[in-house]
Amino acid sequence: MESVRFSFPAPEIDESVDELRKEVRAFLKEEVRSGGFIPVTDCWCAGVDPDFSRKLGQKGWIGVTWPRQYGGRDLSALHRYAITEELLVAGAPVHAHWIADRQSGPLILAKGTEDMKRNILPQIAAGKCFIALGLSEPESGSDLASVRTRAARVEGGWEITGTKLWSSGARHCQYMTVLARTGERDPDKRHAGLTQFLVPLDSPGVTVRGIRDMSGVEHFNETHFESAFVPDDAVLGAVGEGWKQVTSELALERSGPERFLSTFIVLEKAMQHSAAGMNGHQAAVFGSILARIRALRAMSLGVAALLDQGHSPEIEAALVKDLGTRLEQDIIERLREFWPIQMKQGYGDEFQSLMSDSLLRQPSFTLRGGTNEVLRGIIARGVGLN
DSSP: OOOOOOOOOOOOOEEEEEEEEHHHHHHHHHHHTTTTOOOOTTTTHHHHOOHHHHHHHTTTTTSSTGGGGGOOOOOOOOHHHHHHHHHHHTTOOOOHHHIIIIIIHHHHHHHHHHHHHHHTHHHTTTTTEEEEEEOBBBBBOOOOOOOOOEEEEEEEEEEEEEEOOOTTTTTOOEEEEEEOOSSOOBBTTTSSSEEEEEEETTTEEEEEEEOOOTSSOOOOOEEEEEEEEEEEEESSSSSSSSSHHHHHEEEEEEHSSTTTTTTTTHHHHHHHTTTSSHHHHHHHHHHHHHHHHHHHHHHHHHHHHHHTOOOOOOOHHHHHHHHHHHHHHHHHHHHHTTTTOOTTTEEEEESHHHHHHHHHHHGGTTTSOOOHHHHHHHHHHHHOOO
């Protein structure tokens, strides 16, 4: 069997990226100092603050890779990466705009109508428009080829009927990108007949219900569509091309630093906690974790470089998410060796609060964005083992 090589090219990072990083870091430091936000763990899912998103929009730090005519700054994926890293490390409340910036905006840029690009993209870049993902469904989680939400042709457009589940932040969003079946389901061609739509969530026939997780946060949602009408120009891309588009989007969703930095702020606080008296075992644990983060960062940057070059690195992205989300969980488990978590509400300092919140949120890390078991199937097929 021919050997398969993964590609994680080391990107060339110019001075403008480092200067932007320093600017973002200084801004976040001042925001924390002035009480602009309180750092949270898993901030890209748990931290919802539309006002903070608008602050970032005013700084020009959302949609930075998009053309200026659509509200962007024509910067590289590495500029965006630097912004993303700094926000995650600081535990900033970025969830409101996160998916629109990372995934839905690029989809509109590539497949949307000119009207969408001119009217929606600038609003996303300003931190004023938020978009949720309508992919998973009840009994159809990571197996997106089995979705049953249907879009039926009617005069002037389509009527969408079905239910989407686990759509992060949908209650705070104006739109959802919905993957729906527009053709007959063919058992031999499971990926055929799927189409993506951009659906306003205030449309008649659309209801959104929050789902509270163990940490008490309702970032997951269930969205029901009952003959919800959308016009023809709500189609993203070509009818029947939804599967191809979604697989390209998943490279964006699975490869970013949010897949290994969700609990970084807890690690940072733990190291500060130990600075005065770290023993040899603690030093070994911290060293092991930091080595894994360094390796994952190099891999994630490599995927960013591939995306900048116009590639769709689905296998590399799956590897980053599989390894990264397990690391996020491992960080909390290893720290618990030294600091047992007290779950009593209001107990302890900021560090204990971050630890307890992370423990409640960590089971979802290896589920959202595709379970790790599904990702390993993608990787196995990619290397010819399945």
